[in-house]
Amino acid sequence: MTLNSRIPTGPIEKAWESTKFNMKLVNPANKRKYHVIVVGTGLAGGACAASLGELGYNVTAFCFQDSPRRAHSIAAQGGINAAKNYRNDGDSIYRLFYDTLKGGDFRAREHNVYRLAQVSVNIIDQCVAQGVPFAREYGGTLANRSFGGAQVSRTFYARGQTGQQLLIGAYQALERQVASGQVKMLTRSEMVDLIVIDGKARGIVTRNLVTGKMDIHIADAVVMGTGGYGNVFYLSTNAKGSNVTASWRAYKRGALFANPCFTQIHPTCIPVSGEYQSKLTLMSESLRNDGRIWAPKQLGDKRSADQIPEGDRDYYLERMYPSFGNLAPRDISSRAAKRVCDEGRGVGETGLGVYLDFRDSIQRLGENTIRERYGNLFEIYERITGENPYKSPMRIFPAVHYTMGGLWVDYHLMSTIPGLFVLGEANFSDHGANRLGASALMQGLADGYFVAPYTITNYLADTKLEKVSADHIEAKGALENAEGITKRLLNAKGKKTVTQFHRELGKTIWDYCGMSRDEAGLKHAIGKVQELKEEFWKNVTVPGSGSDLNQQLENAGRVADFLELGELMCIDALDRNESCGGHFREEYQTSDGEAQRDDEKYSYVAAWEYKGEGAAPALNKEPLTFEYVKPAQRSYK
Amino acid sequence: MKLTLNVWRQSGPNTPGKMVKYDLPNVNEDMSFLEMLDVLNETLIAKSEEPVTFEHDCREGICGSCGFMINGKAHGGFPKTTVCQLHMRHYKDGDEIFIEPWRATAFPIVKDLMVNRSAFDRIIQAGGFISVPTGSAVDGNAIPIPKSNADRAMDAAQCIGCGACVASCTNASASLFTSAKIAHLNLLPQGQPEKLDRALKMVTVMNEEKFGSCTNLQECEATCPKGISIENIAIMNRHFVEASFMQRPAMSEGGAG
Ligand SMILES: Cc1cc2nc3c(=O)[nH]c(=O)nc-3n(C[C@H](O)[C@H](O)[C@H](O)COP(=O)(O)OP(=O)(O)OC[C@H]3O[C@@H](n4cnc5c(N)ncnc54)[C@H](O)[C@@H]3O)c2cc1C
Numbered sequence: 001m002t003l004n005s006r007i008p009t010g011p012i013e014k015a016w017e018s019t020k021f022n023m024k025l026v027n028p029a030n031k032r033k034y035h036v037i038v039v040g041t042g043l044a045g046g047a048c049a050a051s052l053g054e055l056g057y058n059v060t061a062f063c064f065q066d067s068p069r070r071a072h073s074i075a076a077q078g079g080i081n082a083a084k085n086y087r088n089d090g091d092s093i094y095r096l097f098y099d100t101l102k103g104g105d106f107r108a109r110e111h112n113v114y115r116l117a118q119v120s121v122n123i124i125d126q127c128v129a130q131g132v133p134f135a136r137e138y139g140g141t142l143a144n145r146s147f148g149g150a151q152v153s154r155t156f157y158a159r160g161q162t163g164q165q166l167l168i169g170a171y172q173a174l175e176r177q178v179a180s181g182q183v184k185m186l187t188r189s190e191m192v193d194l195i196v197i198d199g200k201a202r203g204i205v206t207r208n209l210v211t212g213k214m215d216i217h218i219a220d221a222v223v224m225g226t227g228g229y230g231n232v233f234y235l236s237t238n239a240k241g242s243n244v245t246a247s248w249r250a251y252k253r254g255a256l257f258a259n260p261c262f263t264q265i266h267p268t269c270i271p272v273s274g275e276y277q278s279k280l281t282l283m284s285e286s287l288r289n290d291g292r293i294w295a296p297k298q299l300g301d302k303r304s305a306d307q308i309p310e311g312d313r314d315y316y317l318e319r320m321y322p323s324f325g326n327l328a329p330r331d332i333s334s335r336a337a338k339r340v341c342d343e344g345r346g347v348g349e350t351g352l353g354v355y356l357d358f359r360d361s362i363q364r365l366g367e368n369t370i371r372e373r374y375g376n377l378f379e380i381y382e383r384i385t386g387e388n389p390y391k392s393p394m395r396i397f398p399a400v401h402y403t404m405g406g407l408w409v410d411y412h413l414m415s416t417i418p419g420l421f422v423l424g425e426a427n428f429s430d431h432g433a434n435r436l437g438a439s440a441l442m443q444g445l446a447d448g449y450f451v452a453p454y455t456i457t458n459y460l461a462d463t464k465l466e467k468v469s470a471d472h473i474e475a476k477g478a479l480e481n482a483e484g485i486t487k488r489l490l491n492a493k494g495k496k497t498v499t500q501f502h503r504e505l506g507k508t509i510w511d512y513c514g515m516s517r518d519e520a521g522l523k524h525a526i527g528k529v530q531e532l533k534e535e536f537w538k539n540v541t542v543p544g545s546g547s548d549l550n551q552q553l554e555n556a557g558r559v560a561d562f563l564e565l566g567e568l569m570c571i572d573a574l575d576r577n578e579s580c581g582g583h584f585r586e587e588y589q590t591s592d593g594e595a596q597r598d599d600e601k602y603s604y605v606a607a608w609e610y611k612g613e614g615a616a617p618a619l620n621k622e623p624l625t626f627e628y629v630k631p632a633q634r635s636y637k
Numbered sequence: 638m639k640l641t642l643n644v645w646r647q648s649g650p651n652t653p654g655k656m657v658k659y660d661l662p663n664v665n666e667d668m669s670f671l672e673m674l675d676v677l678n679e680t681l682i683a684k685s686e687e688p689v690t691f692e693h694d695c696r697e698g699i700c701g702s703c704g705f706m707i708n709g710k711a712h713g714g715f716p717k718t719t720v721c722q723l724h725m726r727h728y729k730d731g732d733e734i735f736i737e738p739w740r741a742t743a744f745p746i747v748k749d750l751m752v753n754r755s756a757f758d759r760i761i762q763a764g765g766f767i768s769v770p771t772g773s774a775v776d777g778n779a780i781p782i783p784k785s786n787a788d789r790a791m792d793a794a795q796c797i798g799c800g801a802c803v804a805s806c807t808n809a810s811a812s813l814f815t816s817a818k819i820a821h822l823n824l825l826p827q828g829q830p831e832k833l834d835r836a837l838k839m840v841t842v843m844n845e846e847k848f849g850s851c852t853n854l855q856e857c858e859a860t861c862p863k864g865i866s867i868e869n870i871a872i873m874n875r876h877f878v879e880a881s882f883m884q885r886p887a888m889s890e891g892g893a894g
Contacts, residue, residue, distance in 0.1 A: 051771040066692065067758050069798055070700040086778060122774070129774035131767045131827050133791035140781030158791060164699055165794060172766035179762035187755070210747060239694040273667045278675055279696050380697065383722050384669075449771045497682050499675070543682055548649075549748045551690055552682065 001256070001609060003622045006410045007111045012628055016115040019411070020454055024461035031056035034460050037204055037219040038062070039191045039246055042071030043163070043441060044424025045225025046170035047448025053177030055453060060217060061174070062189045062206060064241060064554075069171045072227055072239040073444065076163020077284035077377065079145060079155035080127075080441040082120040087144055091152040093117045098629055100439060103149040103329055104404070104432020105581035105597060106631035107259070107605070109624060111411060112429050119450040120442050124156055126449055130169040134158050145373075147437035148285050149329040149636075155438045160284055160376045166441055170448070190554065191246045192482040194222065194253045194420065197474045198466065201420035205475075205482045209554060212547040214482055216470040221419045221456055224250065225448065228403035228425035230263065232562045232569065233514070234506025236400035237269060237282040243558035244565050247407050247426055255415040256607040256620060258408035258428035260565065261573035264435055264582050265515050266401035267293075267333035270384055270394075271353040280399040281384055283356065284377055285437040288326040290361035290370060291394070293317050293333070295354045299344040305355055305393050316340060324636040331434040331582045331595070332636060334398035338515050339593070341397070348395045357393035398515060402440060404431045404582065405572075408607040408622075412455035413447060416607075418463070421456060423447035428605070433581025486546045489556045494539030498556045501536050505529065505559070509566050513573050518586040522574040526567055533563040568608060568617060575619065578602045590633070599631055638664050638730035642677065644689055645737040650745050650753075656735070666726040670713065671696060671703060673725055690749040698722040698862060701797030704804070705750045706737040711801035711860040719799065719862045739804035743811065743847045754800050756846040757814060763842035764835035765818040767827050780826055787825075794821040795863040802857035802865075808849030813857040815843045816873035817865050823876055833884040836876035 008015040026034065038049040038061040046068055049061040063071060083096040096117035101108060124142070128134065134156050135143040144153040158165040177183040188209040195203035195216065203218040229244035230236040251257045268283045294315045296308055316336055321328040328336075337354050340346060347353045362370055367390055371378070378389050385395070406428040413421050413429070424444035431439065468475075512525035536559070544550040579588040579595035580602070588596045605622040640661045647654025661680075664673055671693050678688035694702040698719040705720065707713035713723050728734065736750065744752040794817070802813035819836050822828035828835070844850075851870060858867045 047771075054770040065694060065700075065702060066754060067798065069758075070694055070702050072695065072700075074700045075695045075697055084777070122772075124777045125774040126769070126771060128777040128780060129767065129769040129827055131790070131794075131822050131825050133787050133794050133821070133825070134777075136782055136784045136787040138784050140783050141778050158794075161699065161795065164797075165791075168794065172761060173769075173771075175758060175762045176766045176768060178758075185758075239700060240696060241694045274665055276665060276668050276672050276676055278669075278672050281697055379717070380722070383698075383718065383724065386667075386724070386726060453771065497679055499679060541682060541685075543685065543687055549690060549751070552688060 001416065001620050003408070003416070003607060003620055004410065005109065005622055006412055007109065008411065012111060012114045015111055016118060023454055023458035026457050026461045028056055032058050034058060035060070035219040036221050036223060036456065037217055038223045038225065039204060040071070040225035040227060040426070041068035041174060041185070042073040042225055042227055042424060043167055043170055043444035044426070044448045045223065046071065046167065046174050047445050048223055048225060048423055048452045049183055050170060050173035050177050051449055051453045052456065053180070053182035055457070056182070059177070059183040060186065060219070061183055062186050062191060064188065064190045064209060066187055068174055068185065068187070069168060071167060072242050073167045073441070074164045075239060076441055077160045077282065078286035079147060079157035079162045079438040080123070080166065081147065081154050081438040082124045082156060082442065083117050083154060084121055084124060086142060087153045089152045091154050095152065096120060096154065099150050100430065100436055101432070101629050102634055103436040104434055105595065105634055106432065106599070106603070106626065107262070107580050107624065108430055108432035110626060110628055115451070116430050116443055116446050119446045122450055123442060123445045127166060127169050130173060132158065132165045132169045145286055146289050146327060148288065148327045148333070149436040155286070157286065160286070160374060163441060166445065191226070192249065192485070192557065193478040194250045195475045195478045196253050196417055197468050197472055200418045200465070202468055203475060205478045207482065210549050212545070212550065214479055216475045216479055218468055218470055218475065220460055220465050221421065223421045223423060223452060223456065224426055225423040225444070226426045228406070229562070229565060230400045230403050232505070232566050233400040233510050234502045235272065235277060235280050237266060237280050240279060243561070245558050245561045248561040248565055250407060250415065250417070250420060252610050253417065254610070255417050255420060256408040256609050257405070257568065258605050258607045259405040259572065260569045260608065261513065261576065261583055262404035262433050262581065263400060264330060264402040264404060265334045265398045267330055267337055267398050268356060268396045269399035270381065271348055271350065271397040281380060282399070282401065283381060283394060283396055285330070287356060287374055287377060290365070290373065291326065291356040291358050292360060293326055293354055293356055295340045295345045295347065301345070305357070321636045328636050329434060329436060334515055335584060337398055353395040353397045355393040356396045358389065359393065362390065400510070402435055404428065404433060404435055408605065412458070413452055414455065414459065419459065421452055423452055433583055485557060485560070486553065488537065489540065489542050489553060489560070490546055492537060492540045492542065494541050496539050497541060498552055498559050501532065501540060502559045502562065505532055505563055505566055508532070509569065513570050516584045516586055517573050519574065522570045525570045526574070529563060529567045529570065533567070536560065536563055571617065572606055572608065575606065576602055597631070603631070638666065638728070640664050640728065641733040643733065643735045646689070646749055647746055649748060654746070664725055666724070668725045669696065670707070670720045670723040670725065690751050692751045693721055696721040699797060701799040704739065704799040704801055706739065706804060708735050711805040712862055714860065717862055717864050739800050741803050741809035741848070743809065744800060744803065752800070754798070756848070757798050757800070757811070759846060760811065760815055760839055760842050761818065764831065764838040765822070767822060768831060782826060790821050790824045793817045793824070793865060793869050796865055797863060799862065801860050801862060803848065805856040805860040806849065807854060807856070808852060810851045811843050811846070811848035812851035812870045812873065813861060813865055813867065815839050816869035819876060820869040820872045823872065832876060833880035836873060837880040837884050840873065840877045
């Protein structure tokens with residue numbers, strides 16, 4: 001397959017402007033004749049559905065929760081980046097572009113990233129206008145904080161609940177459209193297949209999670225903002241319901257899956273405490289503005305933190321990366337923590353943890369200032385661990401957090417299936433091999449508010465769409481396919497629960513395709529995941545029926561897809577014989593242990609094509625070219 | 638520790654439900670309440686019984702999906718805590734625990750501990766927004782907002798829409814939920830143009846949705862996992878009264894040419 005990324009020509013500063021100018025438009029009266037499906041109403045999908053509704057399109061939106069306000073985006077804590085330069089500290093669109101591209105270890109497309117930096121400023125304006133209560137200075141202007149991988153303060157925030165406030169803003173805009181009749185919102189509905197007719201995305205099949213009924217929905221275009229796939233690891237900071245099903249089923253209908261092995265392990269999460277553990281909790285990166293990370297210098301030092309004198313502490317990020325210190329990017333900080341623990345210097349009962357210490361900043365600023373900045377995060381920490389972080393340092397360890405990989409999209413955010421647009425974490429577009437903190441919220445809202453409404457309009461105006469109905473053979477075929485999966489799951493009647501399979505899969509992927517990877521491990525993991533998948537279909541037990549609310553059945557379908565995705569992640573990681581960003585291959589590192597890229601051979605997006613059950617997926621390469629920023633060894637020293 | 642659970646089981650909205658007793662022998666004190674229910678469900682599945690349906694997603698106390706009554710208290714009754722953030726170290730060996738769904742006419746039961754809270758979405762649809770289409774915003778710093786106003790708006794905006802306020806109120810009133818949104822938006826300069834209209838419409842829909850009325854019992858504030866203040870209800874009432882006197886429908890657009 002040849003990949004046409006539709007990157008505009010001409011100077012990068014003008015590229016998006018001129019693309020917009022050259023796009024076709026749909027006149028206001030004709031917009032309501034188009035029906036657009038938006039699957040997922042998190043930041044990306046919610047913003048898009050609301051904006052399309054405002055434009056006058058006839059929109060149907062779907063989510064699996066009971067309300068769009070509960071999408072996983074709600075959990076984002078720390079903040080959202082924008083190149084406003086309100087601090088007068090040297091920020092600019094170009095610098096945000098540069099930081100993001102470098103942060104992603106030069107594995108993202110320059111033009112996409114530049115556009116992201118450009119529209120970042122509009123996002124803040126839009127959200128303020130919606131009533132998002134961003135933090136303010138005493139003079140009434142917007143406040144900022146710093147995030148990893150940047151030397152300027154460009155992160156806007158609403159206490160430790162930025163995602164919540166941004167999502168509520170998008171949700172309210174969406175509900176306004178629901179009230180006006182422009183958007184029809186179907187909650188507790190899960191997309192289980194994509195309908196492709198004459199090579200174009202023309203609808204979806206959904207399962208009503210309350211009644212179990214499967215329905216066909218036909219449309220002129222389909223948008224997916226269905227989130228990331230971090231839960232393939234079982235334990236992650238993602239919400240329990242986050243899943244890959246929509247993306248995976250679209251992949252099986254012909255959408256390419258790009259860079260699946262690019263996953264982000266976040267350095268500051270609360271460590272695992274026991275076997276029953278169901279998820280991991282993030283302690284926002286913003287804490288690294290005032291918290292210092294350290295581990296004991298001596299191996300197996302069992303003294304409590306307050307008994308370890310200054311001289312016996314190793315503030316390893318400050319030591320290794322003096323110019324970024326505790327704000328070194330995530331991939332680098334996570335690997336450093338792993339190394340410290342591998343050496344035997346980890347803290348806590350399991351030895352899988354390092355300290356995040358606020359002692360010095362509490363001394364400098366007072367407890368009240370720290371409480372005002374991070375109070376809710378400290379509360380979460382105390383509630384989970386039973387320890388008071390104002391008194392003793394937090395214990396933290398890296399955990400799976402975000403997935404840079406996702407469905408391949410072109411500059412218009414359209415997948416390889418015409419008419420299927422993919423936004424937010426579900427696409428692969430802007431973060432390369434590592435995402436910088438506070439950039440996911442930015443990307444989701446950029447895609448949803450400011451990019452997709454233009455590119456979808458252009459597609460609709462520019463494409464001849466035949467009239468199709470729900471009786472179309474392809475639509476019925478998709479419905480039968482989805483019903484078949486449900487039947488197989490219910491009929492397996494085996495001995496192991498869905499969660500048992502999910503845990504085993506997660507452990508395998510974490511051990512062999514997590515913070516570090518090597519050839520032998522990946523080959524082993526591929527075999528193991530294949531075996532697990534085979535066993536799953538024979539030996540899974542799903543109680544209850546398909547014609548009812550059945551949470552085990554929902555989960556079983558999602559885990560079935562994770563099993564297949566897990567294999568593709570390992571295949572992708574094995575194929576990429578270099579280290580870059582979050583993808584760290586033990587075989588490819590510099591003499592001081594940093595990721596060693598191979599730009600000559602691997603400066604491309606790996607876009608995988610489904611070739612049928614049991615067949616090996618085909619690799620398609622989109623070469624990456626850099627005209628504006630010359631790829632260099634990433635240094636934060 | 639060993640616990641005895643009494644869980645409300647109900648297969649659908651129109652079927653009768655009942656309490657069912659389960660013994661759970663191995664509960665670890667570091668588990669969250671929902672992880673404890675996960676363990677129960679795994680054992681039920683192993684015995685080919687139907688697991689308990691309950692709603693949950695983020696398990697970080699922010700999505701608002703989870704929530705049920707524990708021993709008659711919404712979310713278990715611990716300060717500023719949702720059930721997903723409630724850890725078993727608050728219980729002791731031998732405890733007997735009673736678990737029931739939110740009870741309110743406006744929140745019909747879907748299954749077991751899961752209820753239908755879509756009435757909350759309809760209250761928001763009535764006016765819980767600022768009408769500003771994408772693209773029509775001015776620069777963020779063009780609207781300076783005193784820090785104290787921004788902070789108060791944020792305090793109200795923290796509502797997670799879980800429904801504990803309704804469940805803990807003997808009248809099943811949704812006043813805390815509705816007022817939190819009215820206060821969030823009405824305290825900000827951006828919310829002024831629609832201020833009265835918003836109060837009028839949201840309160841009207843709240844009443845239509847079969848929620849009870851507020852008689853100032855303050856249970857809602859005590860159980861709210863985000864500590865939302867009943868001060869917001871006063872703001873709502875004030876704006877509602879003002880709106881009832883002052884508000885006139887806007888003229889529809891017209892004009893020639
Ligand atoms: C704990 C945590 C903290 C974070 N903090 C930050 C931060 O401070 N700054 C930052 O920039 N980023 C942060 N992130 C990352 C960021 O929150 C996410 O990447 C982003 O919110 C994803 O938004 P989204 O709209 O793409 O997807 P989501 O918010 O995940 O929404 C997915 C939507 O799709 C729906 N859906 C999924 N599958 C289906 C299906 N099959 N059928 C129907 N509907 C479906 C869901 O119902 C939901 O509505 C954080 C992430 C985590 C986990």
